[in-house]
Amino acid sequence: MKKIVSSFFSLLLLLQVSAQETVYPAPKQTGTTVITNATIHVGNGKVIQNGSIVITDGKIVAVGADVKAPAGATVVDAQGKQVYPGLILPVTNLGLVETPSVRATSDVQELGELNPNIRSIVAYNTDSKIINTLRSNGILLANIVPEGGLISGASSVVQLDAWNWEDAAYKTDAGIHFRMPSLIARPRGFGGFGGGAGGQQPPVDPVKQGLEQVERMKSFFREAKAYNSVSTHEETNLKFASVKGLFDRKQKLYVHANTVKQMLVALDFVKEFNFDVVIVGASDSWQIADLLKQNNVMVVLNQMHSLPTLEDDDVDQPYKTPAMLQKAGVLFAINDEDGQTRGRNLAFNAGTASTYGLSKEEALQAITLNAAKVLGVDDRTGSIEVGKDANIIISTGDILDMKTSTVTDAFIQGRKINLDDKQKQLNERYKQKYGLKSPF
């Protein structure tokens, strides 16, 4: 009886989450596809009017205004439409967290402080219902990042049309994520709603404590460096071994930091270890943009659509930060880590950056080619250029503006993917109920 009940519930569960089950990953591209009559936003700042893109074996083999469609090619007419590289979400918990408030659906934070050996890719769930809603808004690649501790683990880049994580893997374990301790004093205990005198600072100076943690991190890296400089070991240390790539710059160190002090400490890792450092968050990066440029530190702006950090800051400061970094020559990507929309508004975050100072093509670059550079996949994606994977989206209008952005076609490695998602299916289901006609 018990068994029957439990399988009955599993059945219910299945029914409840079955909306997306008929959206199949696309098979490997065969033959040649050509996108014609397109306004091609290359992703590197350039725009090709009325151009064509030829795709064979998943790769872009020709791009330009004077490229002709080869005979027998599948033609996608993009007349009047805008063509972009697939957007890249540079830092996300996609596939690791389905429903934040339900613990069982979260695989993002392992126990312990020092987890460089943790690998996000092995828990990445290709069946997450979030994934398809991102594809619908043009996001085709994402960097899956673990959270928590001081070193959260290694991130991997995935493409968003796969049967399982091994199929999805685009570049694995290429980023080690370090959560910089907060280096500011915690608030005095707020007196609560009744006013009151307020509490005392905790006895431990959080700044000192944070810097001590940073020192421990450095010791770890010093030992890891020594360990990795010899080829055999009496005892294997998985943690040391997992950061080997940092020392030959095959891996990047992503430092999650926001304040100037935190970022200055991050520069230490460039200086002492010659790491390839990316600062994630970086809300105050506009204050030290020149220094970031000097040190060739790349930046991921985590949340464009954010309030200013301080009351006294420019009311639009977060919106203006990208243009300030651009002016200083800092290489940056724009992210969307909003927990309520789960990353789907990436393009509009870039759009806001454009409203407040970037050109539209610069804003696009911040979510395509720059993101690919940050993630170390710019040799394969991030722009519509010959030799790269055909990760391409087509929109009816300006992708950066919600008023006009509607993605009609998307290709991952030349595979034309199904842009249906759970939400579109529910939309259809209830249009049916009310007898509402498409399109609306």
Place this chain on the structure above:
Amino acid sequence: MRKSKCFWLAIGVLLWSTRLLAQPTFPENGIADPRHGFYAFTNATIVKDASTTLSNATLVIRDGRIISVTAGGKVPAGAVEVDCSGKFLYPSFIDIYADYGTAQPQRQAGGFNFAQQAQLTTAVKGAYGWNQAIKSDADAFRVFAVDDGKAKPLRDLGFGTVLSHVRDGIARGTGALVSLANDKENMVILKDRASAHYSFSKGSSTQSYPSSMMGSIALLRQTYLDAQWYKTKPVLEGLNLSLQAWNDEQNLPQIFEAGDKWNNLRADRIGDEFGVQYIIKGGGNEYQRIREMAATKATFILPINYPQAQDVEDPNDARLVSLADMKHWELAPTNPGAFEKAGIPFCLTTSDLRDIKSFFANLRTAFNYGLTETTALNALTKVPATVLGVYDQVGSLDAGKWANFLITSGPVFNERTTIYQNWVQGMKYSVKDDSWKDPKGTYKIVLNTSTGPVNYTLDFKSNSAASLIGKDTVTSKFYYDGRQVRINVAPERRGGQNLALSGIVNDNSWSGYGVDSAGNNFTWTAVYDQPGMQRSDSSRRTRPAGPVGKVMYPFEPFGWEEGSAPKQETILIKNATVWTNEKEGVLQNADVLIRNGKIAAVGKNLSDPAARVIDGTGKHVTAGIIDEHSHIAAASINEGGQSVTSEVRIADNLNPDDINIYRQLSGGVTTSHILHGSANVIGGQTQLIKLRWGANDDELKFKNWPGQIKFALGENVKRSTSAIGNGSNNNRYPDTRMGVEQVLVDAFTRAKDYKKAWADYDANKGKKGVAAIAPRRDLELDALVEILDNKRFITCHSYVQSEINSAMEVANRMGYHYNTFTHILEGYKVADKMLKHGANASTFSDWWAYKMEVQDAIPYNAAIMHRVGLNVAINSDDAEMARRLNQEAGKIVKYGGVSEEDALKMVTLNPTIMLHVDQYVGSLKPGKDGDVVVWSDNPLSIYAKSLYTIVDGTVYFDRQKDEQLQRGVDQERNRLVKKMNGEKRSGAPVIPAQPSYQIMHTCSDHYHSHGYLTIDADDLSND
């Protein structure tokens, strides 16, 4: 054990033996020693009160009371004369806000938290009321115990009388007026029940309710009503000691610890409602709203604790200290002066001081910033005595009053003045008695050695420091205690000779015996020659007077300085694309004229010679954005202490100092609906505000708005996050959606019964032969009856179709109506039912997957509901997204293809319909309020910025002016950082830089990151 008891007894006897008169009921262990403390203080300058000073006068006291104060004056027979030539006599000070001698309980955690268990009933045993925070039964005089260790520091500052109460709870019972004499409590308590005390803080109460500012206010209001009702001796209530005590203390002076400018107003409004004029204990920031303070007509109690200068030399640290905090540091000493200038009566208190010894230094700092000494003396004597109704007992030097007075070396507030003695109830307490006659100065010393007299000069600097001046000036080892003196010195630096002198002090001549290093003995004498140099005490520094910045309204960056606030103007926007939201639709190349705060005309070729013209070429003009769901501008949002809290009101705790008001204006928002959170099924009453940046709390309110209330369903109200493993840790009913439905049924069943009870009472009232007893007024049920009577409208937080369906079914059954379903992410599943019910829908554009109950949320929701025929709005629920609501509306074009005009209405006209204010705002129609936005681009586009945001014809946000304001903020910050750095360099103490964290109130429904200096109100410690 026995031994130590005896020891304490012995101490006790010694203590009591110093008393003036034996208490008749107390047996004497020994020989009776009755005294009367009969003294005459002659030749003094007597400051009877702040406005009366007698020269060369005599004060006579006996049995602890003042017998007479007369100019000239004779010493009565039998009195001890104390010659006070050159001395000043003042009435001892009164501190009306003390906790002397009353144990102060530790505050405990006890708020509402989504994850923790709730304590729903009182944990106090006994016949008390339902809420632990109502401690009206506490009487300070019952727990008061003399504590000379605490009394002395106060006496040393000149205080003789204090009003002490136990600072614990929302109602705190009575305070006792006590003297600071070191005597038996029986004699020290001057008035046992001298005052009644209140606050907004529940103190040590562990009970969940109230967990918010508005909950505290509601609890006070309900308690006033309950106490009134209790007078009818209701059988159902039995004995309620809390209400009984409450009623007993209503005739006493009522003192409210509010502690902040807005809290002061909140307290005063409670008082106004129930006919009570509180004496309000402020917090020191009242100068920021001094006009509003004056309007309370209250007497205030002001602390003089000023913020400390911060160490802002490191620019990274300085960045995190807000302009408001730095300005408050600079302006806090102006607070008492601002009260004086505004003519508001006030008392001064030592309460809140970090170090009580800084009282005089801080007071003198206040003198440097506008306070006069006369007002200060009144604030320490007459005003507190008068408000407590004890001016016949204390507060001046008049016959018949307690003999509480100071003997000083000069005017009492003068920096060089010394308080010698503080007499309390006719008993002398030394403060700096040894300075009465200052022995310090130079002395001529003569050593009578065998070889003849040797002369030196001694510079007596302090009781342990003196130098001997002969051929050389050398520092000596020195000891002086007023009776004995010892000097050990080598008079010549290279001589090797050493002298050891020992002597006895007899007024200003000393004589003694000495020995030199050779062993020769000699006698010596020393005679006072002249006073030494005065040295000021650097540790008691005051902040020097100097120029200070201006007060801003609100006291925030981008606030307006006095006189610079924008004014209502006649505004003509020319040649723009005008989205009328009326049947005219979108007009190209059209004009909008705003006059007298209203839209005067919309059309082509409008003119008004008096108008400020805004060129609208290439720009778009719309009605102001209306946010149906916001949590800005309030001191608290969630009262989660119970499942039904319809008695709480957001309006009671608006916060005009929220920077997010300005930030919303920058996004074109003109009106925000401030909602209670979603902690419970029936939450609090909401408040619609207009974003009049700079206005006070009352002026923010949207006038003529009928009023709404927040309901909530689903995960939050069943406290899904309160869990142990996979099981529930929730103990607050309900725990399921089934229970939620029953809470609604129960609440409205009670409301209907209540309504009927009042109807019956009203019908029978005054009828002959019917003894009608009025039902108990219940604020919770009053609000529900308003709903039943269609006078208050519901906006209901809801997500999934089952709960929406059930809520409407209950409403139909119970005879009420859901005005709005807010969030309503599964509204698309039951849109037809909602339409039938007549509900509005206010939703998010594209939120989902942040919690279990939003797994089926779709961005097509708004479009489907709109197409089914519902009135649909898009709301923010987030201070950040609120400034991009126009773009959120743009998403409805993307998801579902709604027309641009209809999409814009979802953030302008449609919310005004569900808020019942569409006759005032929401479209560009002549006669409606001049709430207008000029956009740089199509307002639904990501590229659109608000250039002007106009409320009531007043330009509150102007993108160009914003840049000027930003420069002003930067300059003012720079000036203050320099000033603080100067303070540090001058040697003043500074504390490490304190990051200015901002508290953000949310629905507690989802999580937004608002930067590293923002703290979610829910994450704060509960207290």
